[in-house]
Amino acid sequence: DAGVTQSPTHLIKTRGQQVTLRCSPKSGHDTVSWYQQALGQGPQFIFQYYEEEERQRGNFPDRFSGHQFPNYSSELNVNALLLGDSALYLCASAMTGQGAGNTIYFGEGSWLTVV
Amino acid sequence: AQSVTQLDSQVPVFEEAPVELRCNYSSSVSVYLFWYVQYPNQGLQLLLKYLSGSTLVESINGFEAEFNKSQTSFHLRKPSVHISDTAEYFCAVYFSGGYNKLIFGAGTRLAVHP
Numbered sequence: 001d002a003g004v005t006q007s008p009t010h011l012i013k014t015r016g017q018q019v020t021l022r023c024s025p026k027s028g029h030d031t032v033s034w035y036q037q038a039l040g041q042g043p044q045f046i047f048q049y050y051e052e053e054e055r056q057r058g059n060f061p062d063r064f065s066g067h068q069f070p071n072y073s074s075e076l077n078v079n080a081l082l083l084g085d086s087a088l089y090l091c092a093s094a095m096t097g098q099g100a101g102n103t104i105y106f107g108e109g110s111w112l113t114v115v
Numbered sequence: 116a117q118s119v120t121q122l123d124s125q126v127p128v129f130e131e132a133p134v135e136l137r138c139n140y141s142s143s144v145s146v147y148l149f150w151y152v153q154y155p156n157q158g159l160q161l162l163l164k165y166l167s168g169s170t171l172v173e174s175i176n177g178f179e180a181e182f183n184k185s186q187t188s189f190h191l192r193k194p195s196v197h198i199s200d201t202a203e204y205f206c207a208v209y210f211s212g213g214y215n216k217l218i219f220g221a222g223t224r225l226a227v228h229p
Contacts, residue, residue: 033216042121042205042219043159056216090158092217104217106151108158 004093011087012113013081015030021076025093029105030061033054034066035090037109043090049074050096078112086114117142119208121220129228132199136191136223138206145211148189150180153203154223162204165189201227 005024013019021115023033031050035043045058049068068074072093088109122137138148150162163174170182180191189206206220 020228023161035217035219040222042207043217044120045218048216103161103164104149105161106159 004036004057004091004105005088006091006107006110007075008110009108010111010113012115015083016078018077019081019112021078021089021091021092021112023074023076023091023107025072025074025091026105028070029093029095031094031096032068032089033092033094033104034074036060036075037042038084038089039087048075049094081114084113086112088112117144117210117218118216119206119220121206123222123223124221125224125226127226127228129199131195132193133194134196134200134225136204136206136225138189138220140171140189140206140208141185142187142208142210146152147206147211148180148182149209149211150174150189150191151205151207151219153205155202161206162191170210196227198224198227198229200225210229 003026007022019079033048036046036047037043046060046064048055052068063079065077088111090109091107092104092106118141120139127132148165151159152162153159165182169180173179178193180187181187203222203224205222207217209217220225
């Protein structure tokens with residue numbers, strides 16, 4: 001049973017460009033969340049998708065957007081990249097309906113470097 | 116406001132010595148508590164969690180954490196560390212009604228020296 005998978009693992013973009021990161025949740029999971037982890041910091045919640053809709057959002061600008069597909073996979077899009085967007089982007093999945101009793105699983109992350 | 120504070124950014128320790136990594140939280144609602152570990156250039160792995168019941172929870176690799184509601188703390192301890200425990204440790208809190216959203220502390224870098 002594959003866990004949470006993310007792609008690409010590493011990428012380099014130029015300021016002003018756009019990037020799309022992808023995530024496939026663990027089998028059986030229907031909720032996908034995205035986190036940004038800047039160097040030397042803890043992960044920060046970006047947003048969460050459930051039933052193909054954004055259910056809640058952290059303190060991130062509209063340049064950050066996402067999508068969830070019918071198969072529960074998800075994309076994170078960042079427009080007009082800034083140097084400060086350089087970070088590890090983590091995808092997490094869970095099964096709705098069990099509250100905190102279910103375990104939240106994280107992928108290995110996508111390392112984004114903006115130059 | 117809901118927040119998580121890890122009081123030490125770095126903890127150096129010698130191999131086989133005991134260690135405690137501190138975590139405090141602030142919340143007006145019920146919480147569920149987690150410790151995650153991150154090895155260099157890797158994602159997050161769940162180390163242990165407290166949901167309910169016994170306030171002392173243990174992991175399979177010798178770590179334990181105790182939930183103290185009165186002190187709003189969830190400190191992580193290990194009686195004897197190994198070189199392989201060198202990693203970044205994150206305390207995370209799920210606040211009741213939070214739809215599987217975790218709030219993380221800034222992390223504590225545990226460096227185990229021979």
